[in-house]
Amino acid sequence: MKYKYPILPGTAEWKNFKSTAEMIDACNIPSDVLANLSTKELWDVCLQYPLLRQYTASNSPYRGIQGIIDVFNGLTELMRRDDAHKVIYGYYLTEEIANINNTKNKGAYTFDFCAIELILAQKPIISRFSREEKLNVLTTMLEKYDEKSSYSEYFGMFGKVATAFAANKYAEATGKTKRADNEQFRLFTEEMLLADASHVDTILSELVEYQKSTK
Incomplete structure (x- = not known):
């Protein structure tokens, strides 16, 4: 079963909306359709959500994603699915991040890819993985970070921050000690609020060492 949003950005109907609330309402999926979408189909629909990139407007992109989950019934439902993770x-x-080469809007691609990492970093998703699976996700995120590094002109600092934050959530979920001695580290690892960019490199280095220690 496929679903297409009835009104999309750039159309005359979209331009007639007077508020974000109207846009949100227009993008919510009819309940009868939602109930009949497989998890794979639902995920594909969520990836196309017209307002997904609004998470970047939040001081905390992590909280921004959570806000979208709260108002978009597609992602709300996805969080409930047992096989969503x-x-x-x-x-x-x-x-493959190299797909960015075939994308016209490379900026949009980077924000969408980072959104996937932040959705993976949500507690309902993390909790469904076994410890071994969480370690696999952590390894994958570090590998994706290396791939992102080859396209740093597009992903920039935001791409690095998103991976560091999401990967750290998985590391902590498997036993990595939380930092309790530094408020700035705490704000980043818990809320994705970054006060010092150098902390990201520190966390990534720690994650690499932690990942090696679990093998």
Whole structure:
């Protein structure tokens, strides 16, 4: 079953909206359709959500994604699906960042890819993985970070921050010690609020060492 949003940005109907609330209402999926979408189909629909990139407007992109989950019934439903973690991770694992070369809007691609990482970083998703699976996700995220590094002109600092934050969530979920001695580190690892960019490199280095220690 396929679903297409009835009104899209750039159309005359979209331009007639007077508020974000109207846009949100127009993008919510009819309940009868939502109930009949497989998890894979639902995930594909969520990836096309017209307002997904609004998470970048938040001081905390992590909280921005959570806000979208709260108002978009597609993502709300996805968080409830027992197999959502497998579907999202399966997509993330197989998505080659080199695909950015074939994308006209490279900026949009980077924001969409980072959104996937932040959706993976949500508690309902993390909690469904076994410890071994969480370690696999952590390894994949570090590999994706290396891939992102080859396209740093597009992903920039935001791409690095998103991976560091999401990967750290998985590391902590498997036993990595939380930093309790530094408020700035705490704000980043818990809320994705970045006060010092150098902390990202520190966390990534720690994640690499932690990942090696679990092998």
